[in-house]
């Protein structure tokens with residue numbers, strides 16, 4: 061008998077610590093979609109990954125009935141369109157554009173700055189530290205007094221940012237700052253997100269993320 065995942069025809073090519081992959085896992089969980097999870101070895105990529113994402117050769121890739129969808133934010137939007145229960149994007153076009161702007165902001169700023177924070181030393185590191193605090197404060201400004209970025213309900217921007225909460229500990233430790241102290245409202249939002257099953261089951265323990273970054277540093281001779 062076909063499993064629920066086979067019936068839905070959904071496969072996710074992913075890598076456990078990837079914030080981009082975690083976005084897809086959160087969105088699928090929010091929609092209650094069953095899927096087959098396939099962990100990739102990014103050092104030795106599978107023929108399936110290379111076939112499904114020949115352009116970027118990166119995870120995540122969502123395969124739906126044999127057809128690939130690449131790039132996490134595009135995948136989350138696809139999931140939102142195909143499974144219309146619990147909508148993630150707002151229905152109002154202006155609000156939708158705003159949500160896409162902030163998700164794009166996260167893509168352009170958070171990951172890049174986080175990488176500078178654990179990779180660089182000296183002045184460049186100090187600059188990354190300042191940039192990260194500013195980025196988090198800008199995000200907090202958009203959150204304001206709302207429960208979620210999406211307002212009363214968990215939405216597209218929440219999905220885009222939530223995986224990075226597991227990276228906060230790494231950013232804090234490498235940057236010697238505290239999200240709790242710098243961005244109280246953002247820290248409270250992160251705790252609210254963690255309380256959601258979709259997030260807690262998709263996002264890994266911050267200490268494991270830190271351990272993973274430690275291994276990367278060793279690999280790149282950055283210790």
Ligand SMILES: N[C@@H](CCC(=O)N[C@@H](CS)C(=O)NCC(=O)O)C(=O)O
Nearest residue numbers: 078080102117118119120131132133
């Ligand atoms: N913009 C892409 C980024 C995906 C990405 O950077 N994936 C990384 C893992 S976190 C990857 O597959 N890296 C393998 C490589 O670069 O060879 C998205 O949003 O999906």
